[in-house]
Amino acid sequence: MKRSGIGSTPLSGVGTARWYRPGDLTLPEQPDPSAVDSDAEQARFEDAQATARQQIEQARQQAAERVGEDEAAVFEAHLQFLDDPQLVDDIEGAIGEGTPAEHAVDDRFGEAIAQFEGMDGRMAERAGDLRDIRNRLLRTLLDVETVDLSALPAGTILLAERLTPSDTATLDPESVAGIATVTGGRTSHAAIIARSLAIPAVVGVGEELTEIEAGADVLVDGESGSVVVDPDEDERAAAGGVDAPVVEETVSTDDGKQIEVAANIGGRAELDPAVARGADGIGLFRSEFLFLDRERPPDEAEQYDAITTVLEAFPDDRIVVRTLDIGGDKDVSYLDLPEETNPFLGQRGIRLSLEAHSDLFETQLRALLRAAASEHGDDLAVMFPMATQIEEVEAAIERVESVAAELDGEGVDYAMPELGVMIETPAAAFLADSLAARLDFLSIGTNDLTQYVIAVDRENDAVADYHDPLYPAVLRAIDRTVSAADGNDAWVGMCGEMAGDPDLTELLVGLGLDELSMSAVTVPAVKQQVQQAATDAANDLAADALACETRAEVLDVLDES
């Protein structure tokens, strides 16, 4: 039985289906109080409390080991909510009057959650804590299997309605053989992280995915975008995967134009796959992932360690660190970011760094400038996200200079990294000339550039067809950016998903990109394509594509090549 979705990580894997259903806690109908054995219900409640206490203590221990005592403190509060006399007294009272344990828990916690949700930002977070505890209790009471995403058994095919970026980031690539989700698109952040972790993934399968039962043998083919239950030998053999041989050295076209093929990473877990697949350094280090899923921002020392770890993994290659890019769909709870009707057009990227969170920006710049002076820091580059004005870039450069002066005054070792900017808005593409004149490099983020040029929400399945960088408007924005960089002695790279599509490598070489950065999984296939490309033919291909007026024509040009 075969189901189709969108291939997201172009690898395939076979394993045992496990459902991740964090929200499936529907209560049975509430019986008449006279039919309820209050003593038995009281015992069930105490039993659920004991189980939850054990789970929370375990989670606290894990958090303390993995991320530190500070982050573990949140579970302290969870334990207190679990034993809260107000909650416990009311729940036990209701049970005594003939309410089944699960209804008593759901009612009382529901009331508390509603009360906190009505309050401002920080209090709303407590609602999240309470929901977490309620769900732990209900899972025991309703006998719903709990799935710890960080400790899945080897050979798991993980099935879910959807996965959040933080869900995905906790997965262990060693044990997860594949992922398939009901919703989601190729460029959602969860899909991108799965790709960086080299976990085969198919997203957006639709409701029919839910027909697959836990325990079934499942094949996830991220190349063709299919999910097969009980795959036979033929289906297993036909399963796709970009399995080009790993090339360690930097590659050139057959007439000698060198192209750097680098990897995009968010954190430490993605570093090993990048090294193993022969990436020429890191073209995009999404530093915001250091800031997610915790109680407070990382300090300068922690950021310095994270950056130097990446520099050490690639001692001779360039590492491009993007400064904090939060906002949009990446929320950071402790920053109390305001809720916005249109977060992708709101306070995100450099806007936050220059204004509301300039303190975080300065700490990050201190760590970066110090890391640039470390043993392998020569090849460190720093880029700013979401720039739309020259004023912003000038202000960012000023901050870098003032941080340098501050470090100088303190007698701390530092060095100036290369500075660049992401080209991900029409404004930046139009201003590419002026930006390149002030900076060392430009890096094109095609996911956001496409989103903003075409005016299409990249997370919205209904308009997924519009989100394609092969529309002439996007290609011309890329071309404009490359010409601007060339005319100003800046180098130009691409770090969006487009860069990792081996079918587009020749086109990108022809468009004049110096560097392509992608999820580690496609690095070998793209290197192979670079080696097979001839610069003249690639240039012709790019010229033909740029002359097209419709996407259909672009696709024809690519097909003929």
Next chain:
Amino acid sequence: MMERIVEVVPDAGLHARPASQLVQAANRFDSEITVGRAGGGDAVGANSMLAVTGLSIEHGESVRITADGDDAEAALDELEALLTTPVEDEEEDSE
């Protein structure tokens, strides 16, 4: 019953860790302990995390803590110390 008025010093106010520490401390004493805004409003049981965080008290506000029982004085001493000590590391955040 004894009472004391104290200004809340930790940056986080009576949220997150400071709230958690207060509840933990309050539970160690036999006395019945309440906390509320010094300026008025309802006082709540300091042994309830739900009630304490529900007060939504911020850094710099004054609170009235009361204790009723044999160890009331010791309890007030400890809670006052807790509420008037900046949480360590907290200043680093604002660098």
